Amino acid sequence: MATHALVLFIFLALVATQAFASDPSPLQDFCVADPMSEVFVNGLVCKNPKDIKPEDFFFPGLDKAGDTSKNPGSNVTLVNVEKIAGLNTLGISLARIDFAPNGGLNPPHTHPRATEILTVMEGTLYVGFVTSAPDFKLFSKVLNKGDVFVFPKGLIHLQFNIGAVPAVAFAGLSSQNPGLVTVAKAVFGSNPPISDDVLAKAFQLDKKTVDWLQAQFSN
Secondary structure, three states: OHHHHHHHHHHHHHHHHHHOOOOOOOOOOOOOEOOOOOOOOOOOOEOOHHHOOHHHHOOOOOOOOOOOOOOOOEEEEEEOOOOOHHHOOOOOEEEEEEEOOOOOEEEEEEOOOOOEEEEEEEOOEEEEEEOOOOOOOEEEEEEOOOOEEEEOOOOEEEEEEOOOOOEEEEEEEOOOOOOOEEHHHHHHOOOOOOOHHHHHHHHOOOHHHHHHHHHHOOO
């Protein structure tokens, strides 16, 4: 009997752990974010339902191309909970990604809180992601108009325009606030900077090269 009780206790503990390991489902139809609230919670405080308007669920302008003239030749228009307050607690957001021709790049990055599913609307993209240790395996593909590719949550991934014309893609992300960590910027452009001794050893480079790289990402 005691053994059965112990097994039941362990099972319930594991179930409870899994239940609290992800965002809870909404307990109402929606929870429109209140940007004026001074209360700090994991997410955003709900606006009074009496004050909600259709505009809380609306964002215009994804038909307009972003400026890709600056390095590295891409522009991401992210529509998350900061742009549509009605996304609060719904676990989803959207992005338009524009790429300059002949090498426009959305550089290696991760979304710590979201899986991404991307579809190409115009152009041709080389895309891929790298798995975690110990394999660090690259999964890559060339995508054309209408093709879809998935980037698992938290993994480093990239998109690169290999065509001679501008490219456009749309991406759905499984979080109202997916987060963004651009690898090169995070490593060489952190504030305050990571010690060049540390980076020189980690990347097997001389300190002069590390200092030069940090200068490129200092702004």
